[in-house]
Amino acid sequence: MSAVAVRVREAWTGVRWYLREVSGEGRWDAYVARCSAEGVAPMSRRAFERQRDHEREHSARGKCC
């Protein structure tokens, strides 16, 4: 039973990881991790997301038909 529970938890962690990565939500975690590795204080979440919005504003990513 506990083996099944472990499996379920692993699958859930995997799905959650994938969704966060695909949606870009995980970018924040990666940024914070990078900052702590480099010993720099990260900017606020709001400022970080503003910067990503700004980048998106000036790039055109196509969509297909």
Added chain:
Amino acid sequence: MVLVSPDLLETPMSAPSPTATEPRSRRSPASIAVWVLVALVGAVCWSVLALSRGEEVSALWILFAALASYAIAYRFYSRFIARRVLKLDDRRATPAERLENGSDYEVTDRRVLFGHHFAAIAGAGPLVGPVLAAQMGYLPGTIWIIVGVIFAGAVQDMVVMFFSMRRDGKSLGQMIREEIGVVGGTAALVAVFAIMIIILAVLSLVVVNALAESPWGVFSIGLTIPIALFMGFYLRYIRPGRVLETTGIGVVLLLLAIVGGGYVESWGLGEALTLDKETLTLMLVAYGFVASILPVWMLLTPRDYLSTFMKIGVIILLAVGLVMANPVLSAEAMSPFASSGEGPVFAGKLFPFLFITIACGALSGFHALISSGTTPKMVAKERQVRMIGYGGMLMESFVAISALIAACVIDQGLYFAMNAPLGATGGTPETASQFVGALGYTISPDALTAAAAAVEEDIISRTGGAPTLAFGISQIFTDAFGGNLQAFWYHFAIMFEALFILTAVDAGTRVGRFMLQDTIGNFWPKFGDTSWKPAAWGASAVVVAAWGYMLYVGVTDPLGGINQLFPLFGIANQLLAAIALTLCVTLFLKHGWLKWVWVPGVPLAWDLVVTMTASYQKVFSDNPAIGYFAQADATRTARDAGELSGAAQNADQMDVIIRNSTTNGVLQATFAVLVIIVVANAAVIWVKAVRAGSLPTTEVPATPSTLVAPADFVATKEEKAELARWEAERAEKAGTP
């Protein structure tokens, strides 16, 4: 980072890893058994499809024939291309590794990048094309979607991605200019822009046709705008970065909007939301313009999240629904229209028009724009190009197969009543029933009325493919999941298609705006500044006006817009594929890979034969049902004689037909000429390259890679071990600075 000499790749790199290039296969008995089984399943499914005539055939034969074929093609053909032809080499650093900058160049997990790439290539095209192509029966469409993707579409996507990756993620246009020449490059640039305009117009036309006279549809699709705005503000000001939470709220609101649509009549909104096509066109054009100039965080980004999640959700739901419902195909294997060319949905015979109509699900030139530029800048390891490029396109093809099945399981009398233009069906159950009867199919007026009541919509002459697909999906889901929810599922499917298309229209208008600003910026640098409002507004207005005009042409066409414009769209997309494949052939020859040139060469030859035949017929055919100019001439002759022809109700409509047909004809001829220019320019290079054995290209010299990452969806045991070793090494280094 040290640049290495070109001969580096001939000799093993300093620390040759066991998995750097595609390893030789070790065929274990279990693996052999599995592949024999897959091959058997495929062979049985194809045999059933090929041999069944006039008996009940389950749609699952198509589904499993497709899956087995994809599996075999992926395992063997794409691996052959990766190993023997392109010689993907994980010892070379990718642009993402060399140029990582945290924005466009970024090493991305292969499965995440697969998701991004698929979300960018998949749109409404593979949903609509196969539905229209179902007029020729299920077999031709099935064969082309599967064979086409394996040998043409997926190959194009993978090879273009590879070449762009080896050139720091250059765009298709840049590569053509640098590798073929300025003439070809300029022609390609114009072609890409013009083709994009047509695609936006035709996709918008699909939405207009699906929403016209449908208060339920207008209500739910209209609400997506405030929902997206809400999500945008929520993400910006309340919960920055919480994309999943925001998207979850958005999806719930979206579902409520669909349910709410069922009550518009009882809320007294029915009349206000019953809009004709002209009004919808104006609204869509205004929307496109506003969406293009608003900050992206407000509308575009949240809409993109919604559309992507809906897309994946519906595709999974449809696959599950198909297996659970196990529907029987109502369509014939091959209808008489395949050979007569007189089908009411679109004119022309199986060759070349089936290939033109299916377009995106088998081979899509537009993918070359995503496969160059965006995705290659994020690939972590070279060998991942196989799963992302080839694998991504197989998945798109699977969507096309699902759409084909949905169109083929509905009653074929109903199919033709829904897809024939208004001028043919007359718009009432009685006249539609008569018209369908004259085609050789049967459906009673009562059955048509009952079908309309089941989805709470008018269904006669709802052309464009989206309503038919929605009807098919609603039927499959009702069978699979039970309940009396057909009207809900119908509008759910319409919502999902419209969301797709509007996202493509938003993004396409923006891409067009950037292209225009970039091009004009060469002569007037200030105009190229994307943050300068007058330029942004001006360029957006030009792009919107261009597709808006073509949309208006389609909407007001007395002959029925979709049957007139869809061929133009399909040919344009396939012509773009011809341009992309021409680049691939050119680079094969410049690299001296004459031996393998058939890999992109055969699909290119086929695509050129198809598109040039279709273009020739559309321009020069003297059959007014096919040739645009013949149509204009016939109408002009009739008008001058004081008669009405086709579906025209008055002399003004005769003028509209003449004007539209001439416009379409001129555009068609222009596209074909542009492609001929690109191919002719390339042919000069081909001759030079073959004579010289090879020619220098703009490929970036090899740089050794220090990254380790698996190549395929599932990591092998060796890859996992290597990854663990590499990570331990990194951790050790980080620990001892």
